[in-house]
Structure formats: structure tokens, C-alpha cells
Amino acid sequence: MPITTLSSREFNHDAGRAKKAALSGPVFITDRGRPRHVLLSIEDYRQLAHCQSSIIDLLAMPGDVDIEFEPVRMSGPLYKVADLS
Numbered sequence: 001m002p003i004t005t006l007s008s009r010e011f012n013h014d015a016g017r018a019k020k021a022a023l024s025g026p027v028f029i030t031d032r033g034r035p036r037h038v039l040l041s042i043e044d045y046r047q048l049a050h051c052q053s054s055i056i057d058l059l060a061m062p063g064d065v066d067i068e069f070e071p072v073r074m075s076g077p078l079y080k081v082a083d084l085s
Contacts, residue, residue, distance in 0.1 A: 001025040005035070 004021040005028045011018050018039055021027050027039040040048070 003028065005030060007031075008036075 002021075002025045004018070004025065006018055006021075008029060008031050011029050018027050018029070022039045022041050022044075026044070028035045029037040029039060
């Protein structure tokens with residue numbers, strides 16, 4: 001996937017070139033030499049937007065899932081006195 005970089009001036013003078021380049025990959029539009037905007041095809045945008053799930057969706061478990069969990073019993077103290085000297 002090629003990445004195209006155009007200055008703001010180039011983008012303003014030839015938006016058609018930017019749109020055509022966006023069909024094959026992202027187009028970075030710079031302002032004073034620094035990337036400020038990205039032009040994507042609608043397909044690329046939808047793919048990016050669709051992939052983002054909330055943490056709730058990622059942690060949700062489908063149906064009645066039973067998970068057996070037996071934590072190992074710790075031995076010894078659970079804390080250590082800090083040496084502040």
C-alpha cells in the first residue's frame with residue numbers, strides 16, 4: 001500500500017490527484033512540512049472505523065460460559081515493609 005504525501009498547496013491545486021492516490025493508499029497532507037491530515041478511500045475508512053470495539057464488547061462473553069478458575073494459594077506475607085532509610 002503506497003503512501004502519498006502532498007503539501008496543502010499541492011492538495012488545493014490538484015484535489016483530483018489526491019483522490020486518485022487515496023484509492024491505492026493513504027494520502028498525507030502536510031502543513032509547513034508536517035503531516036496534518038490524512039485522506040482515505042471510503043472503503044479504507046469503513047474498515048478502520050468498523051474494527052474499533054469498545055472494551056465492553058471485547059470483555060463480553062457470549063451465552064452461558066462457565067470458566068473454572070482456581071487461583072494458587074500464596075504462602076508467606078502479602079506485603080514487604082519498605083526500607084525508607
